[in-house]
Amino acid sequence: MTRCTADNSLTNPAYRRRTMATGEMKEFLGIKGTEPTDFGINSDAQDLPSPSRQASTRRMSIGESIDGKINDWEEPRLDIEGFVVDYFTHRIRQNGMEWFGAPGLPCGVQPEHEMMRVMGTIFEKKHAENFETFCEQLLAVPRISFSLYQDVVRTVGNAQTDQCPMSYGRLIGLISFGGFVAAKMMESVELQGQVRNLFVYTSLFIKTRIRNNWKEHNRSWDDFMTLGKQMKEDYERAEAEKVGRRKQNRRWSMIGAGVTAGAIGIVGVVVCGRMMFSLK
Amino acid sequence: MLMLTFASTSSDLLPMSNVFDVQSSVFYNEKNMFYSSSQDFSSCEDSSQFADDSGFFDDSEISSIGYEIGSKLAAMCDDFDAQMMSYSAHASDRSLFHRLLDFFAF
Numbered sequence: 418m419t420r421c422t423a424d425n426s427l428t429n430p431a432y433r434r435r436t437m438a439t440g441e442m443k444e445f446l447g448i449k450g451t452e453p454t455d456f457g458i459n460s461d462a463q464d465l466p467s468p469s470r471q472a473s474t475r476r477m478s479i480g481e482s483i484d485g486k487i488n489d490w491e492e493p494r495l496d497i498e499g500f501v502v503d504y505f506t507h508r509i510r511q512n513g514m515e516w517f518g519a520p521g522l523p524c525g526v527q528p529e530h531e532m533m534r535v536m537g538t539i540f541e542k543k544h545a546e547n548f549e550t551f552c553e554q555l556l557a558v559p560r561i562s563f564s565l566y567q568d569v570v571r572t573v574g575n576a577q578t579d580q581c582p583m584s585y586g587r588l589i590g591l592i593s594f595g596g597f598v599a600a601k602m603m604e605s606v607e608l609q610g611q612v613r614n615l616f617v618y619t620s621l622f623i624k625t626r627i628r629n630n631w632k633e634h635n636r637s638w639d640d641f642m643t644l645g646k647q648m649k650e651d652y653e654r655a656e657a658e659k660v661g662r663r664k665q666n667r668r669w670s671m672i673g674a675g676v677t678a679g680a681i682g683i684v685g686v687v688v689c690g691r692m693m694f695s696l697k
Numbered sequence: 698m699l700m701l702t703f704a705s706t707s708s709d710l711l712p713m714s715n716v717f718d719v720q721s722s723v724f725y726n727e728k729n730m731f732y733s734s735s736q737d738f739s740s741c742e743d744s745s746q747f748a749d750d751s752g753f754f755d756d757s758e759i760s761s762i763g764y765e766i767g768s769k770l771a772a773m774c775d776d777f778d779a780q781m782m783s784y785s786a787h788a789s790d791r792s793l794f795h796r797l798l799d800f801f802a803f
Contacts, residue, residue, distance in 0.1 A: 544773050551766045561759055568763020569770060576771035586778025590770055640785070647784040 489638045490627050494524035497624040501592055501616055503530040504537050508596030509612075514603045516612060529638050532645040536585075537593035539652050548597050555598060559607045563614050566598060570622050581634035583626035585641055595619045 489495055502520050509516045522530075541548055555565050573587055599615050602608035631637065 540773075540777055543777070547769065547773065551770065554762055554766060564759060565763045565766075568760055569767040572764050572767020573771040573774060576768065576775075578775060580775070580778060580782075584775070584778040585781050586774040586776070587771070590774030590777060594770060644781045644784045648781055651784075 498620045536589045540593040
């Protein structure tokens with residue numbers, strides 16, 4: 418198991434080569450050092466970064482930042498590919514299946530991955546019906562499912578907002594929906610092969626936008642964990658209250674049924690008594 | 698240089714110039730063999746070919762379905778984000794409240 422301590426791992430080039438998530442993903446994606454500069458972000462030509470700005474922004478390698486302090490989303494253990502593969506695997510397993518051939522997690526499951534599972538599950542439960550409807554439309558014609566999925570992801574990523582274009586909500590929603598679609602695809606032999614495409618596309622799409630937006634909008638995995646914990650607590654408390662209320666209602670309805678039965682019994686006894694008395 | 702493209706919905710791939718400078722189809726064919734190198738590009742089917750002879754929908758219908766679902770999903774995501782960010786707003790007075798509770802807990 419590769420030890421993924423944040424301090425020495427990043428300076429140790431040998432570690433970086435061993436990091437499957439970065440090295441193999443580059444090899445896997447055929448990206449030789451040149452990262453995608455614009456992942457459909459600016460669909461119109463004029464939005465393209467002007468050549469002068471492009472030239473001035475030298476590409477920083479992973480783990481390097483202007484003030485020496487690295488952003489937590491650049492840590493290899495928090496590569497977005499890890500989040501997507503962990504959540505897809507988790508969601509597929511919930512349907513009782515296994516994603517054989519899923520890319521491995523070089524640093525293992527991280528606390529942030531587990532928080533993403535919780536957030537993704539909450540998101541899906543909140544929108545279960547919509548997810549079913551969307552997925553039916555998406556998988557209606559297997560041949561174009563992946564194209565439709567790309568359209569959906571791009572529409573979410575490009576939707577107008579005054580918040581961060583890759584906010585926690587959009588990040589969680591895309592991974593949650595992607596996991597849901599992947600789990601449904603696993604149920605069809607014809608579509609199983611597309612799960613890896615979903616994984617690659619979703620990972621790259623989110624990764625590009627995190628790199629372009631999070632610093633400016635003060636987003637980080639640390640902040641994600643802080644907010645996620647509170648949301649998780651509130652959600653679990655609300656669920657416990659719901660269960661408590663249901664139990665209480667059940668208790669009251671049983672008491673009510675008992676009282677009613679008792680009353681009927683008493684009335685019956687009185688009526689029988691009267692009848693026997695009048696017969697004498 | 699290896700090239701990586703994610704095919705778009707319409708029959709014409711995303712315009713080369715403004716997508717990104719990496720082009721290779723990242724798809725699996727029926728034999729579940731992963732093709733990424735450009736030499737094998739020809740033998741690998743990509744979803745734009747699928748889209749072309751789907752026969753069910755034309756391109757505009759495909760995009761409109763994707764756009765419609767995407768817009769609804771984006772609204773759901775933004776609501777979720779607003780709810781999540783609300784925790785950062787009252788995080789400070791939340792901890793004050795908890796300290797108060799802890800104080801009176803004894």
